Amino acid sequence: MSFTNNSKNKIALIDCNSFYVSCERLFNPKIQNMPVVVLSNNDGCVISRSIEAKKIGIKMGEPYFKVKDLVKKNNVQIFSSNYSLYGDLSRRVMRILKGFSDKIEIYSIDEAFLDLSYVKDDQVKEYGKKIRDLVLKWTGIPTSVGISSTKTLSKIANHIAKKNEEGVIFLKDNIDNTLRNFDIADVWGVGKQLSKLYKKNGIDNAYNLKNISNTWVKKSTNVLGAKTVMELRGTACINLETQETKRKSCCVSRSFGKKVESLEKLRESVTTHCLNAAEKIRTDKQTTRAITVFIRTSPFDKNRKYYSNSITIDLPVATSNSLELVKEAIKGLIKIYRYGYFYQKTGIILSKLNDSCEKEFNLLAPIMENRSHTLMKAIDFTNAKYGRNAISIAQAGVNNSWKMRREHSSKIDTASFDSLPKISV
C-alpha cells in the first residue's frame, strides 16, 4: 500500500530555537557560545538547553541537582526562568510572523503554524528563509522553519530543520526516505505510551506508522492516533486554529521552596494561588462555576509516606470574585488536609469557565455583582500598576517562608533600560 501527498496546502511551523536560552542570551552577549541552561520554577528541572549544553549530555527535563556536576565541570551558565521576559519576546516574534500570513495559529510560547498555501512551491523555501531572517534581525531570536502539507508533517520538517544549516525544510515529494529515518517517538502526538505500543508492534519509524492499516490503528489507539496516521499521508485532519479561544480551565500551582507541614502555611499558599487564578480569569472576562483544591507530598521522597488529595467544589453562582473563591478554596483545603505530612505542592483549578457577560438568572446576583465588580476592578488596576500582589489579602501571608527558589535569575526586565547590554567604545 502506498499513499501520496497530493495536497496543495502548505503549513509552516516556525519554532524558536532553545527559546528561553535564546532570550537570556539577548541580554547577555557573553554567554553567546557557552553552554547555557534555563531551569523550571523552583530551580527544579532543566527546561531549555543551548546546543552546547545538549552536547555535554544535559537532558531535557532532568532535575537540576542531578546535573550539577556536569554544570560545574563544563562551566554551564544557569538561569532561573523569567517568564515575563519570555512572554514579552514571544509577543514580538508572533507580531512579526503575523506580517507573513493572517492565517496563523500561535501554538505555544515559542512556536506558531502559518498557512503559506498562497506561496508557490518553488518559492516557499526562500519564503521560509525570509521569515527566519526577519525574526532574527528584528528580535535576535533564532528560529527553524518546517513546511509541509499537514501540521504533523510540518512538525517533522521543523524537527529536521533544527539540525540543518539553513534552518528551513520543505517536505513535499518523495518523503518516504525521510520518514523512514524519523523515530516514532519524535512524531507529534506519539508520546511515551503510544511509542511503546507501536514499537512492540514493529512500528519504529514514521514511515511504518504512515503505512499501518486503518483498522489496526483505530482498534489499537483512538481517534487521535488515526488522525496522526492520516496526517502522515498528507491528509489534513488537524485544523489550523486561527481563532484565539478562551481557556476552559485555569490552574495555578506551585511547589514549595522547602516542605511545609502546617495548615497555616498551606492556607497561605492556596490563598495566593486562588487570588492569582481569579485575577487571570477576570483579565479574560470569565467566571467560574467550580473550584478544585489539591495538595500533595513529594512523590520522589521514598522515606516518607505519600499523600495526595483534591476536592472540587461546585459554586451555586458563577463568579470571579477573589474573596468568594478564597473562602471556598480554604473550606476545601481544610477537608483534605491531614496532619503529619510534609507537603511539597498545592494548587487550585478553576473550571466550568464562562464568559462573564453570559448572565445567569439569579435575583440577588446583580446587586452583589456590582459591588464586588468595583472592588475587583480596583484590585486588578492597582496590581497591574504596582506589580502582582501589591494588593492582596491577609490570609495570603507576607514574607512567606515557603516561597520558591530562584537563585539564578537574570532579573531582566524588558521595560527597563538598565537591562540593556553596555557597550564601551
Added chain:
DNA sequence: TCTGGGGTCCTAGGACCC
C-alpha cells in the same frame, strides 16, 4: 537538601431515565 507548570482532548464507566 534539591524532581515545573499549565493546558487540551478522549474514553470508560457510573448515574440516571424510560
Added chain:
DNA sequence: TCTGGGGTCCTAGGACCC
C-alpha cells in the same frame, strides 16, 4: 423475586502537548 435494553450525560483519570 428476579430481571431488559437503550439512551444520555457527567466525571475522573489518562495521554499528550509545550
